[in-house]
Amino acid sequence: MAGHKMSPVAPAIELIDVSFTYPDGRVALRDINLSVAPGETLVIVGPNGAGKSTLLMSLNGLNRANGSLKIGGTAVTDHNLPEIRRLVGVVFQDPDDQLFMPTVFDDVAFGPLNMGLDVHEIRHSVEDALGLVGLAGFQERLSHHLSFGEKKLVSMASVLAMNPKVLVMDEPTANLDPRAKRHLLSILGELPQTKVISTHDMNAAYVLADRVAVIYQSELVAIGPPAAILTDEPRLLEYGLELPTILGTGRTWKTRET
Ligand SMILES: Nc1ncnc2c1ncn2[C@@H]1O[C@H](COP(=O)(O)OP(=O)(O)OP(=O)(O)O)[C@@H](O)[C@H]1O
Numbered sequence: 641m642a643g644h645k646m647s648p649v650a651p652a653i654e655l656i657d658v659s660f661t662y663p664d665g666r667v668a669l670r671d672i673n674l675s676v677a678p679g680e681t682l683v684i685v686g687p688n689g690a691g692k693s694t695l696l697m698s699l700n701g702l703n704r705a706n707g708s709l710k711i712g713g714t715a716v717t718d719h720n721l722p723e724i725r726r727l728v729g730v731v732f733q734d735p736d737d738q739l740f741m742p743t744v745f746d747d748v749a750f751g752p753l754n755m756g757l758d759v760h761e762i763r764h765s766v767e768d769a770l771g772l773v774g775l776a777g778f779q780e781r782l783s784h785h786l787s788f789g790e791k792k793l794v795s796m797a798s799v800l801a802m803n804p805k806v807l808v809m810d811e812p813t814a815n816l817d818p819r820a821k822r823h824l825l826s827i828l829g830e831l832p833q834t835k836v837i838s839t840h841d842m843n844a845a846y847v848l849a850d851r852v853a854v855i856y857q858s859e860l861v862a863i864g865p866p867a868a869i870l871t872d873e874p875r876l877l878e879y880g881l882e883l884p885t886i887l888g889t890g891r892t893w894k895t896r897e898t
């Protein structure tokens with residue numbers, strides 16, 4: 641079956657000439673060509689309205705883009721969507737779009753439950769996922785009573801509980817306080833998944849990325865290692881971006897929580 645061809649050399653993500661137009665006719669992605677290696681962290685930067693979220697939502701078929709889009713060699717097609725959704729976990733920018741159950745346990749257990757795991761396995765995956773994000777003991781808390789930062793971590797746990805191969809996160813550090821941001825970056829730095837992360841935080845991009853992709857006016861205009869992309873101030877300014885402030889300070893911007 642085409643959906644089960646998993647070549648060991650297949651890129652984790654491969655986009656060839658991917659385009660997307662919203663129903664109202666607005667073109668949000670134009671001819672994107674991109675390949676992400678297994679285990680790689682690709683950070684996507686670009687100004688408001690560039691197409692970052694549109695691109696992220698195409699990776700698990702939430703947006704049905706045109707062109708060829710493959711996850712671990714499996715094409716994102718209507719037929720393969722259930723498999724694609726198991727492979728690609730998406731953490732939305734707003735945790736209120738992700739959490740809808742009464743308790744934290746229910747929210748994190750939702751995915752594993754739908755995957756048909758038994759009660760014992762579900763308990764385990766919920767504990768593991770909450771442990772990974774540093775929220776052990778939060779099971780019985782009410783999701784809608786948590787702080788924004790806590791909700792963000794719970795929504796991340798709810799995705800990790802399904803053990804996706806690819807982790808997609810839309811602006812994970814937005815609205816987090818500095819310590820919560822460091823905590824999240826340190827968690828992300830230790831997760832083995834292939835990651836695609838959008839951010840407006842140039843420091844986070846610099847710290848997290850194996851490669852940085854710049855999306856500007858629906859097009860992929862630059863891609864490369866952070867030391868190449870995020871040090872080119874004239875080009876960054878041209879794209880409405882800026883240098884990471886940690887550059888030139890000599891700080892390594894430790895991501896571990898202090
Ligand atoms: N549902 C929609 N219908 C029509 N146009 C949309 C829709 N969602 C987004 N757009 C448009 O598509 C373009 C890309 O939007 P997108 O949300 O992908 O940008 P972004 O890079 O994520 O921006 P931001 O940094 O503000 O989150 C924008 O011009 C936006 O107005």
Ligand SMILES: [Mg+2]
Pocket residue numbers: 692693694810
């Ligand atoms: Mg966005």
